[in-house]
Amino acid sequence: MRDLRFPSPPPSAITPPRLWLSRRALMATGAVAGLAGGILPPRAAGAAALAARPGPLSGTGLRPTPLRDVTHYNNFYEFGLEKTDPAERSGDFHPRPWTVRIEGMVARPRTYDIDALLARPLEERIYRMRCVEAWSMVIPWIGFPLRDLLAEAEPLGSAKYVAFESVLRPSEMPGQGGVLPVLDWPYVEGLRLDEATHPLTILAVGLYGQTLPNQNGAPIRLVVPWKYGFKGIKSITRIRLTDRMPRTSWNVRAPDEYGFYANVNPAVDHPRWSQATERPIGAGGFFGAGRQPTLPFNGYGEQVAGLYAGMDLRRDF
Ligand SMILES: Nc1nc2c(c(=O)[nH]1)N[C@H]1C(S)=C(S)[C@@H](COP(=O)(O)O)O[C@H]1N2
Ligand SMILES: [Mo]
Secondary structure, three states: OOOOOOOOHHHHOOOOHHHHHHHHHHHHOOOOOHHHHOOOOOOOOOOOEOOOEEOOOOOOOOOOOOHHHHHHOOOOHHHOOOOOHHHHHOOOOOOOOOEEEEEEOEOOOEEEEHHHHHOOOOEEEEEEEEOOOOEEEEEEEEEEEHHHHHHHHOEOOOOOEEEEEEOOOOOOOHHHOOOOOOOOOOOEEEEEHHHHOOOOOEEEEEEOOEEOOHHHOOOOEEEOOOEOHHHOOOOEEEEEEEOOOOOOHHHHHOOOOOOOOOEOOOOOOEOOEOOOEEEEOOOOHHHOOOOEEOOHHHHOHHHHHHHHOOOOOOOOO
């Protein structure tokens, strides 16, 4: 029987030739190196241009993964289990009209329209993204700090955690209607309040100078760069402040494998594979980089390690 948990890296770790061939084609046009040079890469289907000013850590010299890989090697189980499913099966998803509700332990619960969120001052944040499956990307996100939105709702002193919920829409998300229940829908995630209000934590509404492609979590998703990718919940409709540690989809699915914290940690292996190294996606095929060491907190330790002072991160993984 097929293993429906995250596959172990060896079979899934091989970039299909089709992907790197198209990446080479993209590089030949100069589009990949285009960010710094001001040439924008081609637009993903359905995405619109989106302007942003450079945000903190944008000048750290990380080379973004080609757009083709960012949009064609995805985990978005609402659209299927394969990395190619989100790009192939999300064409009928409608990320508009859309609202995001902020509620729970706040003085001012409120509902935001996505157009109002897109009209806020936006920043580009070039962040590493490390998947628990031991591959990684560098993505030029566009978004704004989650803390700004939370502040507008005025969290109560009793609030300790933030719970997030993705959209439930089986009519447009074939993975939600399947006969094999991989995850309980809707997908849910959670952060401690101090993690949610850390300045590196953003709500992303775009990438590579355009609104979010459906497969990357349109129209709005979470990005927490020091945690494994699965914490970056996509297509968010609800954000709830609470005093209880929220349930999270992968922790409910396999609690021994996926913890609440999910901080990137090369010293704590997944029970079925090592987390010591990672395979950068789209880093150049035969001639480019091979596996590279995984960094504690995905390289953001200087900014975030203090959040976990005194905690045993082997136990709270
Ligand atoms: N709603 C929802 N959010 C999700 C997922 C998902 O299946 N459903 N997959 C997660 C995982 S495992 C990863 S690695 C990232 C992938 O984001 P990307 O496809 O934009 O790179 O999204 C995360 N957010
Ligand atoms: Mo992931």
